[in-house]
Amino acid sequence: MEIENLTLEADTPGQEFRLGVFRFHGSGSGPSVYIQGGLHSLEMPGTVAIDRLIPRLKAAEFDGRLIGDITLVPHANPIGLTQVVFGQSLGRFDANTRVNFNRSFPSKPVNCLEAKPVSDRLKATLLALAEQAEVVLDLHCDDDGPVYLYVSERQLDEGKRLARSIGARVILTDANDEPVSFDLAAGERWAADNKGDRFAATIELRGMIDVTPEFAEQDASGLYRYLVDIGTVSDTLAATSAVVPIIGDVDAAELLATPSSGAVLYEVDIGDWVQEGQRLAVVVSEPGASHHEIISPFDGQVMTRREVRFVRKGDDVIKVLRHPLP
Ligand SMILES: [Zn+2]
Structure with a gap:
């Protein structure tokens, strides 16, 4: 060497x-x-x-x-x-x-x-x-x-x-x-x-x-x-x-953004299969008052989450790969 x-x-x-x-x-x-x-x-x-x-x-x-x-x-x-x-x-x-x-x-x-x-x-x-x-x-x-x-x-x-x-x-x-x-x-x-x-x-x-x-x-x-x-x-x-491995087009991996800022509580883990309409995370916008739910827009698998658990308005919270459930 x-x-x-x-x-x-x-x-x-x-x-x-x-x-x-x-x-x-x-x-x-x-x-x-x-x-x-x-x-x-x-x-x-x-x-x-x-x-x-x-x-x-x-x-x-x-x-x-x-x-x-x-x-x-x-x-x-x-x-x-x-x-x-x-x-x-x-x-x-x-x-x-x-x-x-x-x-x-x-x-x-x-x-x-x-x-x-x-x-x-x-x-x-x-x-x-x-x-x-x-x-x-x-x-x-x-x-x-x-x-x-x-x-x-x-x-x-x-x-x-x-x-x-x-x-x-x-x-x-x-x-x-x-x-x-x-x-x-x-x-x-x-x-x-x-x-x-x-x-x-x-x-x-x-x-x-x-x-x-x-x-x-x-x-x-x-x-x-x-x-x-x-x-x-x-x-x-x-x-x-x-x-x-699951194979997907890069465009089938969708980042889901939040319309409000706050702390993120994930309810799913990397690799979890999720269904359309399933709650993936909650953004605690105003503690004790309002929360925002991140909902999966399709069936698929959770690919990535954020490392820092605070998001700003418009930030991506989670990436889901659109894929038929196994
Ligand atoms: Zn890199």
Whole structure:
């Protein structure tokens, strides 16, 4: 394993950011894989999964079982990690450009990149690392949710294979290949290079607080199993009971907003099946006086909830995936 530290100059004098890149060199022609965590800087499940994956890959490298190249970036967003305001960390949006760190990736190499803000240079650097690989996995997490995937609709079969390996309960497909997110932008770069058969996915590893030794091991095992399954690592693994994921179009996952502010009391959990008309949550608008009920508009499964249990008027409270009840 080699560790390369890439340096990005900050936009102001006297500061710079370091991007740690871990490289494993395969001995054969297995698919090359790029995995990053923490693009939304504070989303730590992916970072700790990579930490637990590294010893397994070192062992494979030592034993000569590493067939394809693997590149890991555990902290893909050192800029976001520095954004702290009055003790509150803000890792999802760039405080300078106000752009979501997982949006607005350039579909083509950028001219005069050195004159751009550091967040643009970070995005270009990550994409340049990723586009050299044949498989790209971008590890995120939700506020509060299950393990689930976002894949392009045309790559659903490969998505199912990944879901089986990592135990994803839901796959959301996107027919619109507009390269807004990191994985879609990597796909766009490949398509322009006639490498459209390569695979990129966003993996959501549960919620923000689901950062435990057990989950880290479980997710590292899932990623390792996938690397073995696609032939990047050679190993013999015991079969596991495969989870059959629910598959839905990204537009079938609906966020339900609240018309009034208040504290949120959830009455359903992640993964619960719910019926049309069922009460999902109560927003305590005026304690002792008025409440607002969040009602499911259709049959489906609860996908995500908010981590912070106070909402403002118009905020999304819960995400439900429209799906026939089992
Ligand atoms: Zn994220």
